[in-house]
Amino acid sequence: MPSELAWAIWLLPLAAFVVIVFITKPYPRISGYISIAAVLASLVISLWFVAKVYNSSDHHVPVPSYHWLTVGNFSLDIGLTVDSLAAVMLVVVTTVSLLVQVYSQGYMHGDHGYSRFFAYLSLFTASMLGLVLANNLILVYFFWELVGLCSYLLIGFWFDRPVAAAAAKKAFIVTRFGDLGFLIAILALFMSAGSLDISFLNDWVKAGAAGSLLLTWVALGVFAGAVGKSAQFPLHVWLPDAMEGPTPVSALIHAATMVAAGVYLVSRMFFLVDATETGREMVAYIGGFTAIFAASMGLVMFDIKRVLAYSTVSQLGYMMLAVGLGSPVIAMFHLLNHAFFKALMFLGSGSVNHATGTFDMRLMGGLRKAMPITYGTFLVAALAISGIPPFSGFWSKDEILAHAWEENRALFALGLVAAFMTAFYVFRLMFMTFGGSYRGGEQGGHGEHSSHPHESPWVMVLPLAILAVPSVISGFANLPGLNWFGRFMGEDHFASFNWSTATASLIASLAGIFLAYLMYQVKVVPATALPRLLPNIYKAMYNKYGFDTLYENVFVSRVLYRGIFALLGWFDSTIVDGTVNGVAYLPVGVSSVARRIQSGQVQAYGMAIFMGILVILAAFLLRG
Structure with missing residues (x-):
């Protein structure tokens, strides 16, 4: 070829x-x-x-x-x-x-x-x-915006539903704020380097032709675009609402397209991030914080797709953490593994919805026997994202944590706590959905037989079975000592297996699974323990820490509508319309003056001629 x-x-x-x-x-x-x-x-x-x-x-x-x-x-x-x-x-x-x-x-x-x-x-x-x-960055930005447009169309696919239309607009508008930073970074690079070819920019930065201040701001601008697309804090609010789109769309957005675009961008432009310590630290700390921040909200959600949405935000935080710690190769390795098991989980949730007619886990339960293929493949994905060996997620997550242990112990601690939370909310989902007895489902939607759920048709379960295979084995692509993935990516230094961090990560994950088992399977610990013991914290997590309310009531209503938009309205009505109207009124004023001159009286005309002659004579005398 x-x-x-x-x-x-x-x-x-x-x-x-x-x-x-x-x-x-x-x-x-x-x-x-x-x-x-x-x-x-x-x-x-x-x-x-x-x-x-x-x-x-x-x-x-x-x-x-x-x-x-x-x-x-x-x-x-x-x-x-x-x-x-x-x-x-x-x-x-x-x-x-x-x-x-x-x-x-x-x-x-x-x-x-x-x-x-x-x-x-x-x-x-x-x-x-x-x-x-x-x-080159012109093409990148063109396709970057086209990806955003497509996500708007797909999230709002059922546009006759107001909630879906609102979610589509929210995703489109929120990501625009990050895209503005990316656009400014592109313009700054063009004005400074004179080219937008990525390979040229790579050589230009490595040659030391750019100042550190410029590189810092450009790196932050590029990262701002990635923050929007990959739903990192504080532009994370659009992704959970994007679940209003069809479930296959959720799988594609969360696994392989829009949210992956942000991680890909910072990996492709890593030479900018790596050029300044400020850029790397910003990426690492935002990623580490987002990993634990999003995981905490996944602990308390009851909509199966929203749990998976916060899971995606958290896992993308892991990837950003890896980039910020200086290893985009590890970030891409986790992105590869995550794409397979997260697509499997979303498609599995669609299979469950197809049988039960709902995404509310409180109306599910007991589906293990009714949907054995969906259950088995979902369990594979759950073990992979929880970081249980030998499933794929263990190998990439362990590399991220091992790297964090060497570079920044505080970020390692965030990653470890996020690992515990991840295992807990994923197996909370598993036990509520597949364990216990069936709780009735909900008529409507895709639930054609919600009173008696059964396995989905082969055209739906076949992709689940196929995705389960890489969810098990894709982690082997970078086994310590072999490092096939690292060699393919051109990595010069290969990390050795760190038994200490791997053991700590595994203990954290097993502890999360065990706690979920006690609370939602055998129910030794009541599921109401958290809201009863820590009601304020539980309420804050369930209400998404108030960010939707903050953005809507403060930023949108006051800053945008009453502030910026009101100012723009005044500028439009006073300055723009005033200028247009002034141009229209000018001939009227001139004509009114001209009417006074054209009075029709011969004496007035004679006086005007006489005064004109005097002015001309005075001018000649002054010049002479």
Whole structure:
């Protein structure tokens, strides 16, 4: 295959989007097949490029670029970068997208927007693949914003539901604040370096051509964009509400596309983050805090998808922590593992919803026997995210904690507490959903047989079974001593296995699982213990620490509406409209003066001529 075929990786899903919108929209099943075929072809091409990158000495496959435009001395070429970082993301995006789309054929069956749904999925996938492959920041930003637009369309897919429409707007608006920082960073880089080619910027920074203050602010601007997309504190508020979209959308957003884009961006632009100590510390501390902050809210939620949403925010915090500690390779390793087990968990939650008609875990229970495949695969994902060996999450999370132990003990402590919380809320979910006896479900939604739940159709459980395999074995890709993943990524130094941190992490996870077992399975410890003993803390966590209320009542209502928007309204009505009206009134004023001059009296005209002659004579006399 020629290297130019890299363009087809993102153009194929884009072509599927165009075909579905303009040709096959009236034929839902055909639309689904076209979308699946396109992403399958992208996956095959991506795997070929993975092999090419693996066999190359510099972990890079050159792809020809094309001249786009010239403005003065500025020339812009557009091209693609296929290196080890891009190759990993290509496999993650195409694999998860393919399985999500197969699953969606069962989950979205009968929905009146079936073709529109697959068109959006194709555009979403194409946008993320374009973002991964782009070799300059103009293309990156274009696809970055396109990913945000697609998330808006998919979260608000059921736009006739007010709560879904509100969630879509919230996601779109909140992420714009982070994107503004990213845009400012791009403009600052262009004004300073004169180029937006990422490889050029890498060399420019490493050559010491940029000042430390500039690099600090640019790094923080790039990180601001990542904070918005990856739902890190304080721009985390949009992600839990994004659960109002269809469950396959949640799986794609949380596992392989939008939220992964933030981690990918800081990994791709790590040369900026690594250039300043302030940048690295900011990324590390925001990531570490977000990991424990989001995990604490997952402890008390009852909506299964919201528990998983806060889990995603927390796990992304782990990844940001790894980047901030100086190891984007470890962050990408955890992103790889997380993509598989988190997609499995979200699709598993959709399978449960398909049977019970609800996402409320208080109405579930006893599904272990009714849905054995969903239960078994979900258990694999739960063990993986909890960090239980030999499942995938253990190996990547242990590397992050081991690195934190060496670099910053405070951040290690945050990660360890987050590990305990993660295991607790995940197995709280498991015991409430699959343990005990069935509590009735809820009629409506996708719950066709909520009174007698049974296993989902094969088109839905097959992706679960496939995702369960990498959830077990993908962690072996970077086993200590072998370090296949690290070598593929071009890592020079390989971390050895740290028995102390691994043991501490495992004890924390087992303690969380055991406490969840005591509270929600055998019920030796009452589930009401936390709200009874620590009511204020429980209320704060359940109310998301008041951030939604704070942003809505203070920032949106007062700062934006009564402050900035009111000021803009005054500026528009007074300055802009005043200027326009003033221009209109000027001829009226001039004409009124002119009317007075044209009085029709000959004496007045004679006096005006006489005065004019006197002025001219005075001017000549003064000059002489």
